[in-house]
Amino acid sequence: MSEVSGKKVLVVEDDPDAAETLQIVLEDEGYSVSRAASAEEGLQKARAEKPDVVLLDIMMPSGTEGFHFVWELRKDADEECRNIPIIVLTAIHDKTWVRFYPQKDDPVYQPSEYLPVQGFLDKPASSEQIVSKVEEVLAEAGTASPEEKGSES
Amino acid sequence: MASAVHTNVDLDELRDRISWLARLRWLAILGVLVAIWVAPRMFGVELHRFPLYVVVAALVGYNLAFWAVGRWVPRATSGPSVSYFANLQIALDLVALTALLHFSGGIENPLVCYYVFHIVIASILLSRTAAYLQVTLAIGLLVAMALLEAGGVLPHYHLAGFLDEHVFRNPVYMFGTLFAIGTMLCFAAFMATTITSRLRRREAEIVRLSDALREHTEDLTQAYEALRQLEGARSDYLHRVAHHIRSPLATLERMLAVVSEGRTGRLPERAEEMLDRARVRVREVLDLARDLLILSRTREALPMVDRSTVDFASIARDVESDFRPQAGSASVSLAVSLPEGPVEIVGDEDALRELLENLVSNALKYTLAGGEVRVSVEARGDTLALCVSDTGIGIPTAEQDQIFEEFYRATNARESGKDGTGLGLSIVKAIAEIHGGEVSFESQEDTGTSFRVLLHRRGLRAPATP
Numbered sequence: 001m002s003e004v005s006g007k008k009v010l011v012v013e014d015d016p017d018a019a020e021t022l023q024i025v026l027e028d029e030g031y032s033v034s035r036a037a038s039a040e041e042g043l044q045k046a047r048a049e050k051p052d053v054v055l056l057d058i059m060m061p062s063g064t065e066g067f068h069f070v071w072e073l074r075k076d077a078d079e080e081c082r083n084i085p086i087i088v089l090t091a092i093h094d095k096t097w098v099r100f101y102p103q104k105d106d107p108v109y110q111p112s113e114y115l116p117v118q119g120f121l122d123k124p125a126s127s128e129q130i131v132s133k134v135e136e137v138l139a140e141a142g143t144a145s146p147e148e149k150g151s152e153s
Numbered sequence: 154m155a156s157a158v159h160t161n162v163d164l165d166e167l168r169d170r171i172s173w174l175a176r177l178r179w180l181a182i183l184g185v186l187v188a189i190w191v192a193p194r195m196f197g198v199e200l201h202r203f204p205l206y207v208v209v210a211a212l213v214g215y216n217l218a219f220w221a222v223g224r225w226v227p228r229a230t231s232g233p234s235v236s237y238f239a240n241l242q243i244a245l246d247l248v249a250l251t252a253l254l255h256f257s258g259g260i261e262n263p264l265v266c267y268y269v270f271h272i273v274i275a276s277i278l279l280s281r282t283a284a285y286l287q288v289t290l291a292i293g294l295l296v297a298m299a300l301l302e303a304g305g306v307l308p309h310y311h312l313a314g315f316l317d318e319h320v321f322r323n324p325v326y327m328f329g330t331l332f333a334i335g336t337m338l339c340f341a342a343f344m345a346t347t348i349t350s351r352l353r354r355r356e357a358e359i360v361r362l363s364d365a366l367r368e369h370t371e372d373l374t375q376a377y378e379a380l381r382q383l384e385g386a387r388s389d390y391l392h393r394v395a396h397h398i399r400s401p402l403a404t405l406e407r408m409l410a411v412v413s414e415g416r417t418g419r420l421p422e423r424a425e426e427m428l429d430r431a432r433v434r435v436r437e438v439l440d441l442a443r444d445l446l447i448l449s450r451t452r453e454a455l456p457m458v459d460r461s462t463v464d465f466a467s468i469a470r471d472v473e474s475d476f477r478p479q480a481g482s483a484s485v486s487l488a489v490s491l492p493e494g495p496v497e498i499v500g501d502e503d504a505l506r507e508l509l510e511n512l513v514s515n516a517l518k519y520t521l522a523g524g525e526v527r528v529s530v531e532a533r534g535d536t537l538a539l540c541v542s543d544t545g546i547g548i549p550t551a552e553q554d555q556i557f558e559e560f561y562r563a564t565n566a567r568e569s570g571k572d573g574t575g576l577g578l579s580i581v582k583a584i585a586e587i588h589g590g591e592v593s594f595e596s597q598e599d600t601g602t603s604f605r606v607l608l609h610r611r612g613l614r615a616p617a618t619p
Binding site: 015017018021022024025028123124125126127 | 400402411414416439
């Protein structure tokens with residue numbers, strides 16, 4: 001538990017029940033969690049708090065606000081913000097055949113057409129799935145840039 | 154002259170035929186020149202060539218003139234004047250033929266029967282009335298020439314070398330020839346106009362039918378387009394409804410999970426148990442919404458279906474590793490036999506995975522501990538044969554006809570206490586069908602079930618496009 005203590009997770013989710021559930025699970029695992037109910041609020045908090053990872057809901061009230069969040073964060077002026085890993089939580093991925101991922105042998109594959117995010121989770125994801133996805137993404141981000149501020153605190 | 158009302162189609166056709174007539178006239182001019190050259194040289198017939206050349210020159214002149222008019226004066230070749238133009242040309246041709254005959258023996262010339270060509274052409278080109286008027290003109294010109302030559306008003310140019318004696322004044326010969334030619338022209342006009350008018354009626358009928366057909370086609374295209382839009386709207390609606398159902402349910406399930414996992418504090422044992430059961434019920438509805446969405450997408454929204462060449466063997470390996478833990482915890486052995494190398498099929502990767510997952514998941518679900526589930530994939534020419542067999546509870550014989558019905562679950566499946574939406578096999582069937590395939594099975598209660606799916610390796614139905 002100690003190795004994750006102090007790691008900050010930003011949950012961008014408009015549904016307060018879903019957000020609270022995520023907060024309970026992640027805090028139970030030792031993360032410090034802050035919440036945002038819209039893409040705009042999420043961007044503000046991401047810039048202010050520089051979380052280690054963002055859990056993002058794609059379908060927020062104004063359509064696909066989640067996509068907006070991803071693009072805005074990825075072109076942020078601050079490099080640290082641009083590199084914050086994002087895990088997308090959605091009920092419309094995979095099994096409903098709406099694609100965010102390219103097909104492996106897609107002849108018109110354009111990397112730029114797909115979301116620059118580090119992970120997907122289908123709703124409903126179990127507590128274990130959520131925790132292990134967050135760990136996995138953090139571990140990848142850790143190997144990419146070993147000096148993380150989590151180790152300082 | 155011609156009082157027949159022409160439609161645009163008739164006018165176009167008449168224009169075509171007039172240019173055909175002009176080409177025929179060049180051929181006739183060539184024929185006359187050849188005859189003028191050949192007759193004296195090969196048969197010793199004496200011809201008065203100069204007047205014949207004059208007539209030929211006139212023919213060349215007016216054929217060129219008609220060509221120029223047709224080309225430079227569009228009014229002459231459009232609208233009602235087209236038929237006057239045609240009438241004029243044929244009348245001039247008759248005069249030219251009469252002149253040629255006059256300068257080459259009059260009615261003693263056997264080519265006097267050539268009037269018949271003009272009459273057949275007139276009958277094809279013109280209205281019935283106009284054709285008979287041309288017959289009258291032809292007979293009139295012929296009779297006038299014969300009488301004027303016989304009466305000495307016009308000179309007679311004898312065809313020396315062809316006929317020895319003069320018969321043009323012999324009344325019996327004259328009458329016989331005129332009668333023969335006259336009746337021939339009348340019959341020719343009658344037969345040709347009859348056949349032509351029949352053809353025209355049929356042509357008009359075809360035009361009418363094709364117009365009607367075009368209208369129907371337009372109606373159908375519109376109806377299809379409307380239907381397609383409706384279908385699109387329906388599919389979109391269903392998609393949004395499914396999302397709106399799944400979203401709160403997913404949150405509900407997560408909230409129940411967090412509580413039952415004890416993350417909000419310890420629960421009384423009974424409360425925990427009730428919560429777990431509540432989660433199971435929520436999952437049922439989530440699965441149902443998911444299955445309905447997949448089923449409807451597969452059946453109706455074909456444009457959503459991806460079309461690429463995929464390796465079914467690699468799908469099977471993925472599915473095998475996904476289900477390996479579940480098989481292990483149920484103590485069921487899972488055996489997958491694949492051919493060496495890839496098994497390529499043109500299809501939708503997600504749909505094919507869904508198909509196999511459904512069959513394997515069913516087989517594992519209804520096979521008791523110690524049993525066995527076997528998956529085999531074979532490629533034979535254009536066919537991909539997939540077989541998923543188990544040693545499970547089987548399907549009661551009496552219910553085997555119904556298992557592909559939506560929401561139907563066999564009695565023993567329901568009694569087994571396992572969850573199921575009753576849509577899995579419907580999805581399997583729908584996915585097999587869009588891949589040009591079919592699903593069959595053999596089953597014996599308490600012994601096992603074997604599902605066989607035959608897919609066409611290039612049979613993926615193309616997306617519906619207008």
